[in-house]
Amino acid sequence: MDMLMFKLDKSNAMPLYEQLYNGIKDAIIHKQIEVGTKLPSKKKLAEFLNISQTTIEIAYTQLIAEGYVASKPRIGFYVEEIDDLPYIEKEPLNIRVEVDKKKIYQFDFHPGKIDTDSFPFSMWRKYAKSLYDHSSNELLQIGDHQGEFALRGEISKYLYQSRGIVSKPEQIVIGSGTEHLLPMILRLLGNDSKFALENPGYSAIPKIQLQNRAIPIRVDEDGLIVDELEKTNANVVYITPSHQFPTGAVLSATRRTNLLNWAAKGENRYIIEDDYDSEFRYIGKPIPALQGLDQNNKVIYMSTFSKSLMPSLRVAYFILPTTLLQKYKETFSFYSATVPRFDQHILANFMRDGYFSKHLNRMRKIYRKKHEKLTQIFETHYPDVIITGDQAGMHILISVPLSKGEDQLKQIAANNNIAIYPVSDYLLKPIEYQYPTFLLGFGSIPLDQIEKGIHQLMQCWDIPKTKCAAHF
Template identity: 80%
Template structure:
């Protein structure tokens, strides 16, 4: 062979053995070296290239390992027959890596954003540091399918104290988010079940197996209209009674009783209660959970730590009626918990030592200040804007006296680096709104930036700022 084709550059950072390996491999793949060609001995090639035999040996060893050449004892090295190569590992063949494009906004009024500056990192870090050590080596093994018992115990205590729910740890199932738990709940119900959903309602629901099957039930200022539910053949209803999403309506006591009576009228009727942000209520006493009123095992309670701790934690849970426990055990006996055990124990200790309650109390005050700043800004400068759903949660609805579509208003806001979310994004069935209506989340907007963000939004929409 012509050894001159393997000139090496000793002035670059790429190792000599790798340069040689790449040169020979490229020559074989380009048919410059035919099958069966004998390569120079390690000594001869080392002398020719003025490099060590070790460098040659390493390059040849890599080519042998990848099947480009073969070593025949006491004879030499020969080019192998390469019919099909699974990949080409040369610099020219490297594929460009595309980075994910993430939109960035000056102001993002997403209803799911939280106040990240107020998270208790010091306490959280301490629990994480204590757990990630040899004494916790048992947590490296697979845990209980329903989730860690210690966390389920803390959740049961919390639900009793804060939501009036009496349940045992064995009724609680922990999973990585509502989207993961909801299909499990649906499997526990009869396959021919007819599902009813609030309209407008939680946007993740249509992306589940309920898509194109759900019966939309209208919502008014008192929550889900149970009279409309009773007119349907639905036997399962998914509801957010303590703070209806996205309208913010609270299901009245009369309708709660009516809904529970509806569930009792047939054996296969159930209520799925999503209590996603019940921790944050700003007027009056906390609204008890519907499950706490249930005397007939008809309510499946569902909640999450998304708003109370952080969205990225991915810890949610449901509480099963005792009548469904046996079927759960039979159906999901082979499942594994989808939340890392270390994360579960961090949350459990955080709750056990009282930090969770302290954090919630602090966040209520912070979000209350943000809500007050938001409503004050609108009432002072933009009184024509209608605000609803401000009793609880981390967003309000704003309705604008403008003769322009929500889609166009959203686009104008995006062009001004502001993210805003139309209520029509959460519809299962079209609803005619008198004015363009948007969800305005305030959780992720810093308090000192709240007024500026609202002014920027209103000005880009051409709503004149009133003079004091």
């Protein structure tokens, strides 16, 4: 074999073994070296090319691994016959990975964003650090399909103290967000169930296995209109009674009673209670959960840690009535928990030692101040803007007396570096509003920036600012 065909460029950035490997491989593919040809020994080729035998050995080993060469003990290296397949030598691709960058607005009034500056990073890091240790090696295995018992126990205790909910850890199922848990509930309740949903309401619900089974029910200032529910053939209703999303309405005491009575009238009737934003209430006493009032095992309670801790934690849970536990075990015994075990134990320990309650109390004060600032600005400077849903939660609804449509106003705001979200995004069935109506989330806006953000939004919409009355 003519060894002169293998010329190596020692100034090239490509390693010598790779240059040699490519040279021999190309010669074999293009039939420049015949099948059965014996390659030079490592020693001879190393001497000829003035390189180390180790370099030769690495190149030969790769050729053997890919089937171009065979090694015969004490005899040498021989070219193998390769399949006569079409071969295209490709130039190396210079691939640039483009990161999908979302636009960052100066003011983003998204209702789901939280105050990140107030998160207790040092304490969370302490609990995370204490777990990521060899002593926690058992957590590397798959855990309980309903979620870690320690976390379910802490959730059960917390809900009893804060919401009056009586439950056992065995009734609780943990999952990575409402979007993961809802399909499980829908499957549990059966494919023939008819679901009633608030209109406007949680926008992800219709996209999850409901198709033509969704029946929209109107919402007013007292929450879901139960009288309209009773006129339908629905046997399951999904509701956010503590702070209706997105209107902010609180289900009145009378309607709570009527809704529980509706559920009690049918064996297969159930209420899915999403306790959205229940932790943050600014006017009056906390509203009791429907589950705590239920005497007939008709309420499936749901909640998350998205607002109370962080959306990225992806920890949500539901509490099943005892009457559905056996069916759940039969249907989902093969499932695995979708929240990492380490994350569950960090949260459980954080709750166990009282830091979750302390954090929640602190955030209530912070969001209350933001809420008061927001409403005070509108009442003082923009009295024509109608505010609703301001009793609880981390957003309000504003209706602006303008002739332009919601989409046009949203685009005008975006052009001025402001993100705002129309209520029409959450409609299951069209509703005619007197004025364009928007959700105005304040969770992620710093307290000292709220006034500036509101003024800029109103200014870009040409809503005049009313001067403060003089005080004597």
